[in-house]
Amino acid sequence: MSALRTSEVPVRRRLSPEESRAAALAAARELLVEAGPQAVTLKAVGARIGRTHANLLHHFGSAEGLQKALIAHMASSIVGTIKAAVIRSRELEDPAEVVDLTFDAFGQNGAGALASWMILTGNEDALDPILNAIHVLVDDLVRDVPAHGKPIHEETLQLVLMALGDALLGAPMAKALGLPRDTARQLARRMLLADRGR
Template structure:
């Protein structure tokens, strides 16, 4: 009776685009399971069955791979924020629906961890593509609430409040909720309950 051994991923011919895409997918999985330190050329190469030199050829360095990963994840965050804008424009369940949309955007695909990684790296240029999506979110809320001339500043502050809360939830929400015996949606509901008062500031 023979014993079947687990084989390493077989090397196969890939186009340059396929190789880069597979490497970025692997790097994302490593980031989510092991944090930024786990995203190395050798780990990704072993995971997808290519040589270290092959990844050097495609990305230039570990920093190049990490930059490609950030770009891919930022694109996903942009899509999630765009979906939040569309959801807000068509859904009458605000403010909880608004909060859910932004919280979901930061939770999807490890976006919260990505934002932390970018902030800690010190190179905030990777977040520049998010600028338009965030501004579109402010515009969508203005359209929904009506812009009375003073609303835009309050709404910008409200988006900051929601986004910071969503970022914290994505990073440390589950263990904090467990410590405090709170349900999974506790953070979202706190923000949603505070949001009307927050938006009303300065409107009188």
Template sequence: MAAVTLKAVATKIGRTHANLLHHFGSAAGLHRALAEDIAATVSASISEAIGKRRRGEASERDVVDAMFDAFHAERVGELIGWVALTRQREALEPVIDTIRTIVEDFRVSSDTRPMDRVTLGLVLMAIGDSLAGDEVAGATGLPREAVRDDAVGLIKGIVGDSSN
């Protein structure tokens, strides 16, 4: 995202710098809009998988796959890395709001299980996987899919095995 400047985006889409400045207000505004778009896409994908799981149409692994795939496709690890490096924490707000939504989606009103702990673990694993999954898996000699298996184990370890 560091290269996502108003000038670079304006050139890429055939608009003027002034036009984008009017629309987004600043480069920070453009970055926030980008983060909002990423967060909305990730949230929709994960919410859909959670809904299918509740209806018995999907497994825990399907939910994990949806989360990891969305984080990877939308390059969430890179977004968070960029935010950390540039110290522009306000750009993280859309992602933080999405995480809150995931916790709410995971938790049914009558459910007393610690879904916040499940979400914390899954999100941190998915961020790491989206940022350097291939490299870390290669260094361990394990297939990249192993972390997804571990994520399912995390769910079952915290809330129990619902397949019984």
């Protein structure tokens, strides 16, 4: 067997702290979507990005710290997207995009499952990053977007609770009641349209 030449040895590029943290959060998000919140561990994330457990401990302090950083990262990204959609939907007078983005954020993107799992495992402040981001979003919208019908704080409460509930129980509830899977989304859309007097 011939010896491995130096040019054939894979070289692990040294990442800056910011790059290492960003890579870890991207890997954690992939694990969350692929396998659920219980899969978001320091060991699994480290294996995915080729970093040691100690390296991730340095950045996040613990698995709980990684999960909190992930949910804060997701909240910031989600809320920015939703704000743009809210402004567009008010111009088009149809909240369908806002409803879809909110439901997808909590459902397909895993934020609902992660937040619920963290709360159930004793992390009482798990929702703080999401709640803070939504609070900032609503305050921005109150300033930037003219109100129609129900105050935006109440609309937001209804929509987020519906999206979170749908992420956790929507599929089995719809099946048990013999309803299409997207029934909760349609109800949320109709609720927002009714709130705007349409």
